[in-house]
Amino acid sequence: MAEEVKVFGAWGSPFSHRVELALKLKGVPYEFIEEDLANKSSLLLKYNPIHKKIPVLLHNGKPIAESLVILEYIDETWKDNPILPEDPYERAMARFWCKFMDEKCMPALWKAYWIEEKERAKAMEEAFEHLKTLENELKGKFFGGETIGLVDIACNWLAFWIGVIQEVAEIELVNGEKFPILCKWIEEFINYSPVKESLPHRENLLAYLGARREALFASTSKQIIY
Template sequence: MAEEVKLFGIWGSPFSRKVEIALKMKGVEYEYIEEELGNMSPLLLKYNPIHKKVPVLVHNGKPIAESVIIIEYIDETWKHNPILPQDPYERAVARFWAKFIDEKCLPALWNSTWSKGKDREAAIEEASQHLNTLENELKDKKFFGGEEIGLVDIVASFVGFWFGALQEVSGLELLTEEKVPKLCKWSYEFVNHSVIKENLPSRDKLVAYLSARFADASK
């Protein structure tokens, strides 16, 4: 029986793009369904009634929500080209850093560009600390996963691609070669990896979209 794989996402969402990257790394064929921010389809709401957001992966009629959970499901379902390490301890470490990026780093980076006044100052300081933490974790590795892209790299795609566009729009300079050279080198290697490059949104389109949002927020 042919497997049915569907992915509900939004073109500019780093979360649905992470899942696309995992599917492409595995060579899994899937149908992509574009959702609209703020106006999710009845089907999406049916499949993800708790969080009511993308991404949602539907595999043979069974829905899975939340990007990191989906990536782990993909890795366990299609065994070739592993995304998580095979060693239990290394898997736990990868999960730890993925959680740190999603729960600590990403919100701080987002707030550093969108907050105002003293809130923004605090967010910039926090974001800078988190970027330094990632810088130290990289050490001399090409990717967080070593020589190959793994779970932490995929989860960190917001840092590697989206935050650069946010910096351009907001005028912030946190992710720079002067401040975090290893992270900048990782970012370059990551976004220019053949699989990643093909599965990122147009940077010009993303910058235009963010610029419009930034202009609206400044009014």
């Protein structure tokens, strides 16, 4: 009997892209179910009742939420083309940098691009520091060494989404002069065939994020949601 592998996601989300990319790297066929984030399906709410968020991986009827948790599950379930290293210390380092991306880097960067101008300088400084930390960490072609690994997948947002956000926000924080190593990694990553095939269309993402930015600045709450 064929396996049931479904991804509940959204085309413009780096978090559901992480899951799709991992499945593609493993060669696991899956069905992608596009969620309307303004009107979430009853299935999504059933499968992720705690956070009510995409992505959810459904594997033979069992749902898993939280992209980093899903990535580890994928690596433990389909063992070909491992995305985590074998050595416990290297595995710990990979997990450390994924947490750093999600808990420090991404919130700081998003804030730097999305915050109102008068408060931007401090946010830009913090984002710059985090990016320098990542720049110094990158030793090989990819964070995973010669092939794409967990940290590269978790940094997909930095590789692709940031470029679009910079264009929308008309702010250039990441460029080859300030971050030559990261920018070289971005080139390698987005041109790596399974990545290239799975990224959203740039023009669509540009329109989508442009509209979200306009809506944010037009609203009174100014609450940044990414």
